Amino acid sequence: MIKIEVRYFATLRIDDKKKETLEIQEDISVESLLEQIGVALEDVAILLVNGIRTSPEYKLKDGDVMSLFPPVGGG
Amino acid sequence: MYGYNGNILRVNLTDGTWKTEELDLEMAKKFIGGRGLGTKMMMDEVDPKVDPLSPENKLFVVTGPMTGNPVATGGRYMVVTKSPLSNTIASSNSGGKWGAELKFAGWDIIAFEGKSEEPVYLSIEDDKVELLSAADLWGTTVSNTTKKLEEKHEKGCKVLAIGPGGENLSHIAAIMNDEDRAAGRSGVGAVMGSKNLKAIVVKGSGKPEVPDQDRIKELNKKQLAKIKENGVTGEGLPTYGTAVLVNILNELGSLPTNNFQVSQFEKADDISGETLADKYLIKRTACYRCPIGCGRYVKSGDWEGGGPEYETLWSFGSDCGINDMDSIIMANHWCNEMGLDTISAGATIAAAIELHQRGYIKDDELDGLELEFGNGTDIAEWVKRMGYGQGLGAKMAQGSYRLTDGYGAPELSMTVKKLEMPAYDPRGIMGIGLNYATSNRGGCHVRGYTISPEILGLPEQLDRFETKAKPTWVKIFQDLTAAIDSLGVCLFTSFALGADDYAEMYNVIAGTDFTGNDILAIGDRIYNIEKQFNLLAGVTSAEDTLPKRLLVDPIPEGPSKGWVNKLDEMLGEYYKERGWGEDGIPTEAKLKELGL
Numbered sequence: 248m249i250k251i252e253v254r255y256f257a258t259l260r261i262d263d264k265k266k267e268t269l270e271i272q273e274d275i276s277v278e279s280l281l282e283q284i285g286v287a288l289e290d291v292a293i294l295l296v297n298g299i300r301t302s303p304e305y306k307l308k309d310g311d312v313m314s315l316f317p318p319v320g321g322g
Numbered sequence: 323m324y325g326y327n328g329n330i331l332r333v334n335l336t337d338g339t340w341k342t343e344e345l346d347l348e349m350a351k352k353f354i355g356g357r358g359l360g361t362k363m364m365m366d367e368v369d370p371k372v373d374p375l376s377p378e379n380k381l382f383v384v385t386g387p388m389t390g391n392p393v394a395t396g397g398r399y400m401v402v403t404k405s406p407l408s409n410t411i412a413s414s415n416s417g418g419k420w421g422a423e424l425k426f427a428g429w430d431i432i433a434f435e436g437k438s439e440e441p442v443y444l445s446i447e448d449d450k451v452e453l454l455s456a457a458d459l460w461g462t463t464v465s466n467t468t469k470k471l472e473e474k475h476e477k478g479c480k481v482l483a484i485g486p487g488g489e490n491l492s493h494i495a496a497i498m499n500d501e502d503r504a505a506g507r508s509g510v511g512a513v514m515g516s517k518n519l520k521a522i523v524v525k526g527s528g529k530p531e532v533p534d535q536d537r538i539k540e541l542n543k544k545q546l547a548k549i550k551e552n553g554v555t556g557e558g559l560p561t562y563g564t565a566v567l568v569n570i571l572n573e574l575g576s577l578p579t580n581n582f583q584v585s586q587f588e589k590a591d592d593i594s595g596e597t598l599a600d601k602y603l604i605k606r607t608a609c610y611r612c613p614i615g616c617g618r619y620v621k622s623g624d625w626e627g628g629g630p631e632y633e634t635l636w637s638f639g640s641d642c643g644i645n646d647m648d649s650i651i652m653a654n655h656w657c658n659e660m661g662l663d664t665i666s667a668g669a670t671i672a673a674a675i676e677l678h679q680r681g682y683i684k685d686d687e688l689d690g691l692e693l694e695f696g697n698g699t700d701i702a703e704w705v706k707r708m709g710y711g712q713g714l715g716a717k718m719a720q721g722s723y724r725l726t727d728g729y730g731a732p733e734l735s736m737t738v739k740k741l742e743m744p745a746y747d748p749r750g751i752m753g754i755g756l757n758y759a760t761s762n763r764g765g766c767h768v769r770g771y772t773i774s775p776e777i778l779g780l781p782e783q784l785d786r787f788e789t790k791a792k793p794t795w796v797k798i799f800q801d802l803t804a805a806i807d808s809l810g811v812c813l814f815t816s817f818a819l820g821a822d823d824y825a826e827m828y829n830v831i832a833g834t835d836f837t838g839n840d841i842l843a844i845g846d847r848i849y850n851i852e853k854q855f856n857l858l859a860g861v862t863s864a865e866d867t868l869p870k871r872l873l874v875d876p877i878p879e880g881p882s883k884g885w886v887n888k889l890d891e892m893l894g895e896y897y898k899e900r901g902w903g904e905d906g907i908p909t910e911a912k913l914k915e916l917g918l
Contacts, residue, residue, distance in 0.1 A: 256569050257562055257596060265591065292553055292779065298575045298881020300783065314573040318553020319595075320778050320817055321564030321616070321632045322768055 386810020397610025426526025637668020660709025863906025
């Protein structure tokens with residue numbers, strides 16, 4: 248098992264849950280984890296792991312921080 | 323030709339006279355309007371070497387062909403002049419409802435010349451134009467000026483005004499309209515103040531003529547659907563405003579903090595769009611014919627009014643190390659009242675804090691006020707002192723370059739061409755660094771907002787650390803933006819619309835026959851004439867650079883740790899893309915191609 252942190256932003260922040268630490272199986276992909284935690288991949292426009300844009304196929308590692316944003320913008 | 327009224331109002335402030343001139347519509351087609359047409363008029367009428375605060379400088383208030391017309395966000399106008407802050411061309415854009423009202427009154431452009439002996443304001447009611455005494459308005463805040471003029475003039479009139487900042491010739495003074503909308507950047511408010519012009523009140527009773535109502539309906543149906551379906555313009559901006567970017571940039575480790583000393587702010591969530599929406603937002607607000615509505619109307623304690631944008635949350639927030647949202651909201655409010663640019667004001671306070679931190683500014687200069695990273699107690703008071711030109715505030719009111727240079731430490735000014743950079747650390751986002759360096763008005767994000775592809779993934783995702791292809795992207799974004807700023811619509815529509823959409827918009831409203839490529843070519847022409855103005859003003863391409871801190875000192879921690887901006891890998895390629903020489907000067911062939 249590994250520990251990772253998930254951070255939720257904007258409309259993906261449900262019931263004021265800003266972040267949570269999860270214990271998950273090693274080698275699980277971002278896509279699978281999103282399914283487990285009930286976040287639809289198509290709702291995530293900006294997917295970061297440790298602050299770097301990452302693909303849904305990425306296999307999560309111990310200590311990773313995953314940040315999830317819906318489509319947002321500004322200027 | 324539709325889209326334009328065909329009328330320029332030329333006001334000579336020295337002798338207090340005005341006259342109507344016919345707009346050259348062939349010229350208008352070459353530069354569209356707004357930013358492009360204003361710059362062309364500056365080139366034709368003003369010596370680029372002019373002292374920006376002298377009577378010889380001119381101030382053009384320019385609408386675009388979409389302003390006041392029935393298209394999405396068609397209400398914007400541009401202020402074009404020479405900047406006292408950067409000595410470059412200045413063109414500052416604003417929304418609200420004022421620009422559309424000027425069009426309804428039958429005018430496209432107001433050209434101000436000379437300098438009034440006494441404070442005056444201009445009153446326009448259709449073709450009734452008067453210069454009236456502003457003796458009782460001089461020294462008053464923007465909201466008081468607005469209220470007084472609204473009481474005095476016809477119901478429904480719209481007011482544009484400067485605050486004490488512009489009157490006192492602060493080099494970072496804005497021109498405000500509708501109380502809290504700003505033509506913010508480049509110190510355009512100081513140019514208005516230097517002419518003793520306090521305000522322009524306008525009331526129009528007409529509507530621009532349009533060629534084909536059915537085509538307009540069809541156009542709007544299509545474009546509004548695109549804006550609604552786009553995740554950013556349809557949901558992100560309406561729900562959270564621009565402020566939602568705070569957490570994104572922070573998670574990427576590219577949110578400048580403590581005057582760019584670090585690039586991540588531990589307390590970013592306290593100043594985020596999410597917090598603003600949860601705890602402060604009362605309602606969202608929208609400019610003329612805007613389906614997006616990114617404006618925030620907020621409540622802080624007993625006060626309520628226009629809330630801060632992303633840039634402001636950054637400049638007074640993380641850039642000053644401050645996580646106190648209430649203090650930031652009040653600093654933003656006082657910038658609006660004083661008529662100061664919130665980016666430059668906050669960033670200049672950040673530079674002042676670093677000067678204090680490093681011992682350049684001594685405690686006895688502070689008049690008992692706090693000036694340290696992380697302490698928001700007195701930031702609103704510093705803004706007032708900048709506006710009124712009091713004590714250390716008077717030095718800060720000239721912007722961070724002149725402030726830091728005065729203490730012998732110009733390297734602490736986070737500016738390009740003396741204009742404060744906004745809220746994206748270019749060490750972690752290569753393309754935006756190239757855009758800052760080559761922006762014709764200095765450190766500005768909305769000259770070529772490559773944050774869209776580099777961070778938001780629109781229209782496609784680029785690697786933010788990669789330099790390859792960035793020169794091409796920067797040029798296209800800069801050219802398209804120049805055209806959008808000239809049309810009189812909001813740049814935010816470009817999250818959902820492309821060059822072809824803007825061509826269609828122009829064609830339907832003005833009866834032109836342009837393609838998307840034609841629109842980009844006009845943008846290229848505008849970019850080149852701006853560059854020509856700067857070169858003639860003595861601002862050379864040697865200033866197409868970034869502060870040393872961003873080129874030499876790597877980001878010390880966080881997801882962008884170890885990176886500096888690799889400008890040298892991009893700049894030469896960018897000049898080539900522009901058809902300029904290696905020296906960054908447009909070639910004869912390029913100018914000929916553009917008809918300049």
